[in-house]
Amino acid sequence: MQPRYNLWIEIDGQVGLSLWRAELLRAVARHGSISAAAEQMGIPYRTAWQKIHEMETRLGQKLVATQTGGAHGGGTRLTPAAALYLEQFDRFAHDLDRFIAEAFAANFHLPD
């Protein structure tokens, strides 16, 4: 029995960024590739790529810079815009997480 929540940014009724998607972007930044990030997130590459592509079109801004082929097959880095975007969202999410725990303890008691 615990409080859970999700937080996302909506653009024209569509998800532009969410807690899960933020974690996906962090994984891409950490590993330098979408495929490695997908593996860590426990999802197929296809799904990861699709989510990122969705976000780009909805935000109207490039979030990743990709390179196909090459020595190690290529790779993917976050754009500066994406990094900034992500940093702000993370700070927001962190503040929210603390608030949720406090507010739940303060005024929620099970009748039973």
Place this chain on the structure above:
Amino acid sequence: MQPRYNLWIEIDGQVGLSLWRAELLRAVARHGSISAAAEQMGIPYRTAWQKIHEMETRLGQKLVATQTGGAHGGGTRLTPAAALYLEQFDRFAHDLDRFIAEAFAANFHLPD
């Protein structure tokens, strides 16, 4: 472009109460019937009944007192436990809503 969120109570990994479900319960209390509540929520009766039934089994507590047949076909009222439960959740949700608006304005600015 706006922040959105959902809030729910989880029990063994399953949803026991959420913003949407809370609104459903309020509609039941207001109209005195599940069918009327379902219509207001824009969903089939079947769905409303199922969600309520789910919550009851997951919480291990009766949330509604129903009566079938009779003058106007019957009806459904909330149990005192459900009313208390709902009241607390609503207060929680209200506090959260205010916080979200503040925190978003405070530390989220679009790069662009």
Place this chain on the structure above:
DNA sequence: AGTCGTTATGATCGTTCATCATAACGACAA
């Protein structure tokens, strides 16, 4: 007895999300 609006539940259908499969790319090594 018959009607009516409700609760209760079985059965089916559609849509979306996850997964499988294939093509293109390019640095490096042989």
Place this chain on the structure above:
DNA sequence: TTGTCGTTATGATGAACGATCATAACGACT
């Protein structure tokens, strides 16, 4: 120059879940 390898990119398919349709049971009131 040709082959290999791991990556990006995208088409095609499958499966799970939620929404919807359809039917039965109930009981006060006329």
